[in-house]
Amino acid sequence: MKISLDNVEKWYNRGESNAVHALSQINLKIDGGESVCIEGPSGSGKSTLLSILGCLITPTSGVALIDGKPLSRLPDRFLTLHRRQTIGFIFQQFNIIPELSVLSNVTLPLLPLGLAPSERQKRAEELLEKLSIAHRKQFLAAKLSGGEMQRTAIARALINDPPIILADEPTAHLDTKLSLDFMEVMMELKMTGKTIIITSHDPLVSGHQLVDRCLRMRDGMLEKRI
Amino acid sequence: MVPLFLRRQQNILDYALSSLWRSRFKNLGIVIVFSFVIFMVASFRLVVSGLDRATQELMDSVPDIIVQQMAAGRQIPLDDAVMHDLDSIFGIASIYPRVWGYYFDESNGANYTVIGDARFDTTTEVAGLGIEYGTEIIRSDNISSVIIGQAVKTHLMLGERRTFSLFRPDLSLKSFRKSGEFNHDTALVSDDLLVMHIEAARDLFGMRPSEVTDLLVSVTNPAEIETIAKKISENIDGSRVITKRQVTKTYRAAFGWRSGFGLACLFGAIAAFVILAWDKASGLSPDQRREVGILKAVGWQTGDVMTLRFWESIAVSLSAFGLGYGLAWVHILFFDGILYRPVLMGWSVLRPPLTLVPVLRIEDLLLIFCLSILPYLAATVIPAWHSAMVRPDSVV
Amino acid sequence: MRPSTLFFIIISLGLAAHLAMQYAAGVQMHNLGASEKQMRLLVKRFGLSDVCIASEARYIRHLAVSDPVSPYMDHPGAIEHFPSGSFWVPKD
Numbered sequence: 001m002k003i004s005l006d007n008v009e010k011w012y013n014r015g016e017s018n019a020v021h022a023l024s025q026i027n028l029k030i031d032g033g034e035s036v037c038i039e040g041p042s043g044s045g046k047s048t049l050l051s052i053l054g055c056l057i058t059p060t061s062g063v064a065l066i067d068g069k070p071l072s073r074l075p076d077r078f079l080t081l082h083r084r085q086t087i088g089f090i091f092q093q094f095n096i097i098p099e100l101s102v103l104s105n106v107t108l109p110l111l112p113l114g115l116a117p118s119e120r121q122k123r124a125e126e127l128l129e130k131l132s133i134a135h136r137k138q139f140l141a142a143k144l145s146g147g148e149m150q151r152t153a154i155a156r157a158l159i160n161d162p163p164i165i166l167a168d169e170p171t172a173h174l175d176t177k178l179s180l181d182f183m184e185v186m187m188e189l190k191m192t193g194k195t196i197i198i199t200s201h202d203p204l205v206s207g208h209q210l211v212d213r214c215l216r217m218r219d220g221m222l223e224k225r226i
Numbered sequence: 227m228v229p230l231f232l233r234r235q236q237n238i239l240d241y242a243l244s245s246l247w248r249s250r251f252k253n254l255g256i257v258i259v260f261s262f263v264i265f266m267v268a269s270f271r272l273v274v275s276g277l278d279r280a281t282q283e284l285m286d287s288v289p290d291i292i293v294q295q296m297a298a299g300r301q302i303p304l305d306d307a308v309m310h311d312l313d314s315i316f317g318i319a320s321i322y323p324r325v326w327g328y329y330f331d332e333s334n335g336a337n338y339t340v341i342g343d344a345r346f347d348t349t350t351e352v353a354g355l356g357i358e359y360g361t362e363i364i365r366s367d368n369i370s371s372v373i374i375g376q377a378v379k380t381h382l383m384l385g386e387r388r389t390f391s392l393f394r395p396d397l398s399l400k401s402f403r404k405s406g407e408f409n410h411d412t413a414l415v416s417d418d419l420l421v422m423h424i425e426a427a428r429d430l431f432g433m434r435p436s437e438v439t440d441l442l443v444s445v446t447n448p449a450e451i452e453t454i455a456k457k458i459s460e461n462i463d464g465s466r467v468i469t470k471r472q473v474t475k476t477y478r479a480a481f482g483w484r485s486g487f488g489l490a491c492l493f494g495a496i497a498a499f500v501i502l503a504w505d506k507a508s509g510l511s512p513d514q515r516r517e518v519g520i521l522k523a524v525g526w527q528t529g530d531v532m533t534l535r536f537w538e539s540i541a542v543s544l545s546a547f548g549l550g551y552g553l554a555w556v557h558i559l560f561f562d563g564i565l566y567r568p569v570l571m572g573w574s575v576l577r578p579p580l581t582l583v584p585v586l587r588i589e590d591l592l593l594i595f596c597l598s599i600l601p602y603l604a605a606t607v608i609p610a611w612h613s614a615m616v617r618p619d620s621v622v
Numbered sequence: 623m624r625p626s627t628l629f630f631i632i633i634s635l636g637l638a639a640h641l642a643m644q645y646a647a648g649v650q651m652h653n654l655g656a657s658e659k660q661m662r663l664l665v666k667r668f669g670l671s672d673v674c675i676a677s678e679a680r681y682i683r684h685l686a687v688s689d690p691v692s693p694y695m696d697h698p699g700a701i702e703h704f705p706s707g708s709f710w711v712p713k714d
Contacts, residue, residue, distance in 0.1 A: 084525030
């Protein structure tokens with residue numbers, strides 16, 4: 001599952017007084033199974049880059065290819081399908097629905113696929129076991145700790161068994177122990193051949209053995225490889 | 227094996243129902259208000275359908291032709307000699323003269339219907355007519371026999387008494403002796419009746435001996451009613467000839483527009499509710515926006531989100547429809563439409579007992595469906611399209 | 623139990639309740655049969671034309687055989703631009 005960005009640019013509100021040039025001349029190639037960390041200060045464009053890779057937004061110009069498919073030309077419907085099948089996104093804020101249980105949150109991506117409840121539950125429980133959170137499966141997400149929420153978010157991201165995992169500042173709300181736990185989980189996923197892209201300014205992440213390559217971003221541009 | 231499409235729909239329906247349950251108090255409130263609106267509309271329609279059924283059952287037996295006399299656009303009595311003018315018309319089986327008037331009882335504000343029947347004598351058949359007893363029929367100058375409806379008996383406060391008096395136009399009293407009562411089961415047609423001999427009626431109203439108000443004409447061949455009616459109107463100058471077909475429209479007109487008037491008032495309630503629903507569906511709370519963003523971020527398409535909103539709306543509106551329509555049936559079937567009787571029965575003093583049996587009519591069901599579920603769906607699903615377009619990156 | 627299954631069960635119960643009411647209506651109609659037969663005979667015997675729902679005025683009590691000008695004849699105080707006399711008592 002190769003990822004390729006060619007002269008990708010992203011503008012917000014282009015032509016208006018509050019225009020923002022979020023990404024500028026991004027050229028990037030990531031091989032399948034590779035783990036990449038993207039570092040940079042706040043506002044450097046990391047999240048925007050990740051959103052493009054995650055098919056949440058399309059670039060203003062340039063070519064973004066995931067597994068040979070040009071993202072920028074896909075209509076929203078196909079972008080969503082592509083996202084569903086290819087990407088597992090772990091958000092910085094987790095974005096768990098607090099009124100739903102852990103199990104319901106994890107199985108959310110499976111509902112439109114028409115899977116039977118028993119099948120959905122089986123898949124979710126397997127993942128929750130692996131992430132050591134199965135004992136909380138019926139708990140409301142609002143009652144979870146930060147680490148438990150993150151593991152729920154990870155389980156949801158993995159439920160469709162996507163080949164690409166994206167994580168946006170995953171350790172921002174975690175203490176050291178939980179951060180290390182998170183990296184362990186990512187390591188296990190890397191062993192299964194998944195491509196992992198993490199944005200972070202946490203040295204614990206960028207310096208971890210999981211990371212094959214670390215890139216730095218500043219002012220919307222990729223700096224040299226570290 | 228259930229097709230994938232249905233499995234998808236059921237999954238989304240599961241989520242929709244659990245989403246509704248999460249805000250159960252708000253959604254229950256909507257269902258209750260919506261049910262109430264549907265209940266009001268459906269009750270109206272069911273009362274009308276019940277009345278229609280009741281009247282249609284009875285009005286098959288109305289006279290073939292009723293002849294009245296008009297002058298200066300107003301009804302006046304006619305002379306019974308005009309019956310001879312109709313001798314030449316072929317196809318008439320019988321003609322009966324009748325005095326049909328109204329007695330206004332000032333003491334209680336009640337209007338009674340007085341029927342002076344030419345055949346009201348000792349051979350009056352009471353069996354099968356629902357008359358409780360009908361024995362001696364007296365026709366004298368001093369006291370006349372009369373058969374009365376239950377409401378008349380109540381409003382005259384007769385109790386066990388059998389004699390009473392009514393005022394003639396010159397304010398002298400005319401005495402009556404009750405020789406029979408129409409029973410409760412026939413109240414729908416007999417409640418306000420005083421049936422007496424035609425001479426007694428003429429005496430009561432101060433009419434001349436040969437005057438009548440109507441002629442009841444029956445024909446041999448029902449197919450010729452209209453033809454004979456036309457001939458009668460040609461034979462009697464200034465006559466008003468009412469055929470059976472015209473009579474059987476009965477209360478459709480009065481209760482059609484009475485219920486229509488009520489419906490018009492309810493339209494305001496329906497419209498207000500639909501506007502409220504639109505308003506609710508148009509604005510997304512931050513939590514709702516976030517939820518849509520999360521759904522789209524995890525792979526739900528815009529169409530899936532719209533399907534979700536559709537099923538939410540269907541669940542609410544279908545529940546409200548079932549509850550409202552069901553309660554309307556209970557209201558009519560077990561409580562005789564008690565909430566609407568004052569509206570539909572006007573301000574008259576006489577209130578006959580009325581057992582309404584609601585009738586399931588497809589057109590009523592469709593009308594209520596189109597007035598309730600469709601507008602609600604439109605008011606909620608159309609704005610849902612706008613909210614389903616929330617970009618995931620803007621909220622997550 | 624799935625929420626949708628519960629929903630379908632509730633809808634089915636509602637339908638069953640409605641069918642039961644249809645049956646009750648049928649029974650009631652059957653019970654009315656005897657009295658309706660009597661009423662039909664009364665209608666035929668005395669030449670009645672309307673049911674006695676409301677008797678406040680002849681154009682309501684006997685709508686079928688009243689002429690359109692009847693409301694104006696009966697009570698000058700009745701405001702009959704629209705047949706409102708059916709709803710409101712005319713002013714004294």
